[in-house]
Amino acid sequence: MQFPLREKIAGEIALSEQPGKTMRKWREELRITQTDLAHHMRVSPSVISDYEAGRRTSPGIKTIHRLVDALLEIDQRTGQKLSKRFEEYSDVIPSMRDWSVGMRAGDFLRRIDGKLLTQKLNTRRLVNGYTVIDSIKAITTLDATDYLRIYGSTSERALCFTGVKYGRSPMIAIKAHPLKPAMVVYVQPENIDELAMKLADLEGILLARTELDQVELISRLERIA
Amino acid sequence: MQFPLREKIAGEIALSEQPGKTMRKWREELRITQTDLAHHMRVSPSVISDYEAGRRTSPGIKTIHRLVDALLEIDQRTGQKLSKRFEEYSDVIPSMRDWSVGMRAGDFLRRIDGKLLTQKLNTRRLVNGYTVIDSIKAITTLDATDYLRIYGSTSERALCFTGVKYGRSPMIAIKAHPLKPAMVVYVQPENIDELAMKLADLEGILLARTELDQVELISRLERIA
DNA sequence: TGCCCCTCTCGGCACATGCCGATAGTCTCT
DNA sequence: AGAGACTATCGGCATGTGCCGAGAGGGGCA
Structure with missing residues (x-):
């Protein structure tokens, strides 16, 4: 399934003045916990927290990439909030x-x-x-x-x-x-x-x-x- | 003027496997030279070249942000290729x-x-x-x-x-x-x-x-x- | 041919990212 | 009150980014 949303989210984070807040926004929007997300990204939960708290002000795109993928993948597996049809x-x-x-x-x-x-x-x-x-x-x-x-x-x-x-x-x-x-x-x-x-x-x-x-x-x- | 394209480009770069190539793609699409772009971003031209050549595999979003802004700004000032109407x-x-x-x-x-x-x-x-x-x-x-x-x-x-x-x-x-x-x-x-x-x-x-x-x-x- | 412009390569440096693990705070549920 | 789940904070380390400047190659054009 093709998600224009993938790019949308990635772009929004990339252009955000406070990327951490934007990350959090989307994570919460999809009702995913830091812990869950961290597991999917194979990093420790503190990493997510650090990002969202703004400890890193300019995350690399590799991070963004994995983050967005993880968010969407988790959503598909569980809630499927996004993949429902109109x-x-x-x-x-x-x-x-x-x-x-x-x-x-x-x-x-x-x-x-x-x-x-x-x-x-x-x-x-x-x-x-x-x-x-x-x-x-x-x-x-x-x-x-x-x-x-x-x-x-x-x-x-x-x-x-x-x-x-x-x-x-x-x-x-x-x-x-x-x-x-x-x-x-x-x-x-x-x-x-x-x-x-x-x-x-x-x-x-x-x-x-x-x-x-x-x-x-x-x-x-x-x-x- | 609002550009959904800004996010589109940023997202595309962020999700690209080869961000450098994607950067180049857009720069060339808008007919902007590395030198020009570098000046607008206030960095030396070699920086652009390094990115496009893939020397940095995971540029930070600050870089992406400035890059996209510079691309669009230059386009508006000069070619206005993107801002023409349908x-x-x-x-x-x-x-x-x-x-x-x-x-x-x-x-x-x-x-x-x-x-x-x-x-x-x-x-x-x-x-x-x-x-x-x-x-x-x-x-x-x-x-x-x-x-x-x-x-x-x-x-x-x-x-x-x-x-x-x-x-x-x-x-x-x-x-x-x-x-x-x-x-x-x-x-x-x-x-x-x-x-x-x-x-x-x-x-x-x-x-x-x-x-x-x-x-x-x-x-x-x-x-x- | 020589000049200018564009681009590429690369050594090198300061500093930020990417990540961890330990610790600690806040809820909620029981 | 205590267990469990979620999140926040932070010292610390390896690695990579971000950036420069010098040098060099390749057109185009006078």
Whole structure:
């Protein structure tokens, strides 16, 4: 099985200012213990701890390579969190797609009658796809690691949450997750929490709302060339 | 400007068995000299040469980080090979798209009445998108680095070449390029060269042909959910 | 031919990585 | 309270990275 995620993770670690933290992020995301990981890599557990604590600031790529391989291999053997297929979740994710030609966030918003809630963040940012998520069902169905499935081939996408009360939980979930979308859209939200906006700002995510209902929204999204 | 390519390149180097070769591949792809790169990284040119020659087998991520940044920065300042937009090329690339849920290569082929030319390569390989390319126009319009644009958000895609005579040049171009597609489809080719098949085999790429004309092909492709 | 540019090779040095094992802290479960 | 699982901290050692500069080879072009 081919994992574009392999490169994604490796790249993220390699470019991270704090590679240790990034390593930890992914390890925890996959619910793997240091001890387990260490065994798979055939090193002592303290090595993992040392890396994650930042004792080595510029690990070599050999280390990265073995780390990523071990992470993914363990995940496949045990949880298989990553290798599950999307299809089982069609009720949680009623629609998603990636375009190959990114469109501007501003243009995307216009298509869905969206109103921006965050200021100053530039609307020329590119959006390469979208995912519509039923946030209620998501909470009950998906566990933390399942959130990976929300991201298609690109994380530079718009996540459209339906069934939003205050918009808190979605943003918190995003905050907690290693992959960040370019934009978050609340579909007919009852209210918008202050905290949600703050979090969006912190993460550099465009936050918007639309009053279209889910059916109309999806229909418009799917009409996008 | 956000570059998913940054991570892609970093990840590729990090996971490469011969990181030096991968570094060189990208540097040459962007037409940057060792000397130039070295200056930007504020190291002596011999350092670059040493890396590329493989004298260091496991460079640290700090090195990778600076390398990738330098490559992309130089490209932006000078050639801007990577930062050009897709849109200018609508005649060369009449259609392209990524799906977020990959489909099996075999299923893809069935959709377009494709016949596999390579054996043994498994048709269960996932295809995440496609690009239709007018190979004649491509030759005259795109230079080597422009080929990057052919790949959308994923390289695990099918490249469908129209206007193919022998199918040689497209495979050679692919051979020469760092990114490889999962599949190559020749649209109404006049003939199929032996060499093309050999190259496909070597690169682990599925090679296929279809007798649909471009209009019908694109219509079928765009009908895919 | 001679100059310039690009690249390669290599000895060599300081310092960081890669790794261990021992010790110790924090939970959770019983 | 104690056992067990997970993690953190750290001294220490061998090896490799990161980097330099000198020297040398190969084009291209005036």
